[in-house]
Amino acid sequence: MTTQQDVKESLKRGGYIADEAIATAVFLALRMQKPILIEGPPGVGKTGLAKTLSQVLDFPLVRLQCYEGIDEGKALYDWEYGKQLLYTQMLRTQLDNQLSTATDLRDAVEKLASEESLFFSENFLVQRPVLRSFLSEKRSVLLIDEIDRSDDEFEALLLECLSDFQVSIPELGVLEAINKPLAILTSNGTRMISDALRRRCLYLYINYPDVEREVAIVRARFPEICDELAHQMVGFLRKARDLNLRKPPSVSETLDWAEVLSILHIDKLTPEVVANTVGVISKHQADLEKVEELATEELGQ
Amino acid sequence: MERIISRFVSELRKEGLRVSPGESLDAVCALALGNMANRESVRELLRLTLVKNVNDIPVFDEVFNHFFNSYPDGRGLNVANLLDESIFGVDGEQMLGTNPEMINENMTLANVDAGLRPEDLKDLVALKEIDMDQLDGSELDIQLKGYRGVMEAPRPSNRMPQGPITTAFKPPLMSQKRDITFSQREIEEMEDAVNRMLLRLKKDIRRIKNMENRGKIHVIRTIQKNYRNGMVPFLLALRRKRKQKPRLVVFCDVSFSVSHAAHFMLLLLHTLHNRMMDVRSFIFNAELAEITEMLTNTPINNMLDAIDSGDIVNLDDNSNYGKVFLKFKDKYFDNLRGKPAVIFLGDARNNFNKANEWVLEQLREKAGYMLWLTPEDRDLWKRGDCIIEKYGAYCDRVEEVKSVDELNLIVEDLFRNIYLEDEHRAMRSIKRVDDEDEYDYRDYYTRGKEQTPPRFDTEISRHW
Incomplete structure (x- = not known):
């Protein structure tokens, strides 16, 4: 991919309609080998972008879902204690043979110590997502999802990985990435991400798309929805977003709704249609009424 | 280009955005890589690299509009145009008589002159800037505005909540x-x-x-936690008060x-x-x-x-x-x-x-x-x-x-x-x-x- 336009088009082939900012961000991330930090309201396609990228670029997707209390054992690497123990047990006789030649205690200890590196080798290293994506044969897409759910400590842990694409393991030394992955971090903004992490990333804010882009998104995913209906749907949902709902309908709701409408073979929106399918667009009881009211107002005549 | 960017970054800083030198470097790098066909794509490139917080985006847009609109001849120059012009300057003889507007439209940095060294470019851009300083109504406004910013030194994250409450x-x-x-x-x-x-x-x-x-061991939890290690207490579970x-x-x-x-x-x-x-x-x-x-x-x-x-x-x-x-x-x-x-x-x-x-x-x-x-x-x-x-x-x-x-x-x-x-x-x-x-x-x-x-x-x- 040599220009933003290329990026845009290949994303489109994967069914993801990108705007200028998104295409530019992806293009720069690929060229400058920098992670992208994506913020925006839920359901506007932050995770979707990573998935589509892995599909169109043919990079394997390595996903790390963050949660409160995630640590390096879950994200970077871990030692397989059980396996280490088991090996120690099974190699017991071997070790005995080795040590039986030792003349005194000091000698035995030295012999044992020379074999120590065997037990802290990559054989016993469990690769967790970050390390796995660094060491994978093929360049991969590393998706660190909902980073705002993790703690500050974890964020700090990621700094080294994301700026230098390397992981330091005390027993083994520094493991450098074989293929630097395309790292994508997403955040819903429930917590402020530290400036240190922001500085290491390109920052992309994805907001709700404009009418034409949203219509294009619907049409790309569900070609059977005619242009007129798509416009009607998108127009209605945009008004619904201004209603100050508890959970405003996002693009993922638009797509769900489009799917429902295409299954039901509906080609025009009426208040009844909205009332029957309102559960797809709004996810709170208090919101249901507001949306239905809007439907009678907007689509009543 | 580096000069322009660093001037732009200092404008941003005066408005309270925190931009690190590393980010300015990123911006320069991004401009070199990216396609600077029009104003909007330059804006995108700079925004992606310089702004790291959604609250700062409006401020960035404002500064961007002021900064790249206030060039002397009122044509609303932007970085892309400016660079193209400087190239026009270098290759002046070769392109003499061609309408600069037209050149701006159909050429980009890459295909004009491969032999152009970055140093040449920088000098020319610097020349351009001296012009700008001598003027001018709107430019003066920004300058003033900039100084106001220095006095108040607002931090971007505080900017919003301070006002109305x-x-x-x-x-x-x-x-x-x-x-x-x-x-x-x-x-x-x-x-x-x-x-x-x-x-x-x-x-x-x-x-x-x-x-x-710290230090009080919860025996049962420790055993449970070390089940897969054959009950050998590698990992300790500590007692904790609720x-x-x-x-x-x-x-x-x-x-x-x-x-x-x-x-x-x-x-x-x-x-x-x-x-x-x-x-x-x-x-x-x-x-x-x-x-x-x-x-x-x-x-x-x-x-x-x-x-x-x-x-x-x-x-x-x-x-x-x-x-x-x-x-x-x-x-x-x-x-x-x-x-x-x-x-x-x-x-x-x-x-x-x-x-x-x-x-x-x-x-x-x-x-x-x-x-x-x-x-x-x-x-x-x-x-x-x-x-x-x-x-x-x-x-x-x-x-x-x-x-x-x-x-x-x-x-x-x-x-x-x-x-x-x-x-x-x-x-x-x-x-x-x-x-x-x-x-x-x-x-x-x-x-x-x-x-x-x-x-x-x-x-x-x-x-x-």
Whole structure:
């Protein structure tokens, strides 16, 4: 991919309609080998972008879902204690043979110590997502999802990985990435991400798309929805977003709704249609009424 | 190009954005890589690399528009054009007679001249800039604006919340009708401020928690945790006390003299309630009413309406602290539990009623901490009917609060106190809530006998 336009088009082939900012961000991330930090309201396609990228670029997707209390054992690497123990047990006789030649205690200890590196080798290293994506044969897409759910400590842990694409393991030394992955971090903004992490990333804010882009998104995913209906749907949902709902309908709701409408073979929106399918667009009881009211107002005549 | 970018970055910094040198380098790099066909794509490239916070995007756009529109000849130059022009300068002979506008349209940096060295470019751009400095109306504006920025030095993240909340806190003119409802934005800002406060607190509290209880091993948990390691305790599980939520009792005077401070106090409590602690809230004037239920169940604006229309306590009366305290003692004293921290918000103007300060003396025995907040200046405390000195004698602390920021700081401070306090109190308190309570030890041995351990483990444990 040599220009933003290329990026845009290949994303489109994967069914993801990108705007200028998104295409530019992806293009720069690929060229400058920098992670992208994506913020925006839920359901506007932050995770979707990573998935589509892995599909169109043919990079394997390595996903790390963050949660409160995630640590390096879950994200970077871990030692397989059980396996280490088991090996120690099974190699017991071997070790005995080795040590039986030792003349005194000091000698035995030295012999044992020379074999120590065997037990802290990559054989016993469990690769967790970050390390796995660094060491994978093929360049991969590393998706660190909902980073705002993790703690500050974890964020700090990621700094080294994301700026230098390397992981330091005390027993083994520094493991450098074989293929630097395309790292994508997403955040819903429930917590402020530290400036240190922001500085290491390109920052992309994805907001709700404009009418034409949203219509294009619907049409790309569900070609059977005619242009007129798509416009009607998108127009209605945009008004619904201004209603100050508890959970405003996002693009993922638009797509769900489009799917429902295409299954039901509906080609025009009426208040009844909205009332029957309102559960797809709004996810709170208090919101249901507001949306239905809007439907009678907007689509009543 | 580097010059232009660094000038642009310094403009951004004057407006309060924090841009690091590394990010400026990124921007230069991005411009070199990316396609600078038109103004919008340059904007995207710069925005992706220089702005790292969604709140800063409008500021960036403003600066971008000013900065790249204020070039002398009024054609609305941007970086792309400027670069193209400089190339035109270099290759002037070769392209003599060609209309520069046309060139700008159909050529980009890459395909014009591969032999062009970056140094040439820089010089030319620098020349261009000198021109710019000599002028001009709109440019002057920006410069001035820039200096203003230096004076105020706003930090971008503070920029939003500072405005409306503080202004709304000022007491209104007497003639004005009281307008108390909060706009959606104010509520959001308050939540934002509280969130940040909670975050800061959380860190402290976590540190305190981590410091305590170190070293006590929870045997059963440790065994469970090390199941896959053949019961060899590689990983330790430590015992941890379960923390009780701190309790807080708040009294708000809602008489006219302090109502504005009270409203913000209520909003603050509303946001804090249930997230961090148990709050019992009371409002009073000449009478006392508990509004804890309302705080949880009704939207804040409806509640304030109810308070203001006098549905809960009669607003026409003058505040009577003595009577209120007496009532509190009669009605609520008995079910006051867990050594709450008590906050009073009021000016202690008792309208020459009976003070009944002995109630506070008794309350002090039940409370873990007592804090009195007043919106009045310290100078005024001794004048008129103010008996804050009398009441203040029983409090751990008396403070004046004038703005939301101050209020936030004090509440934050209080939390630290409560949590730290809690540590000491837990030491001497008789009933301690421990994690152990969850476990029933009575069947521990029988449980062990009934279960036959898996074969894998017996193997290993025999060897060990």
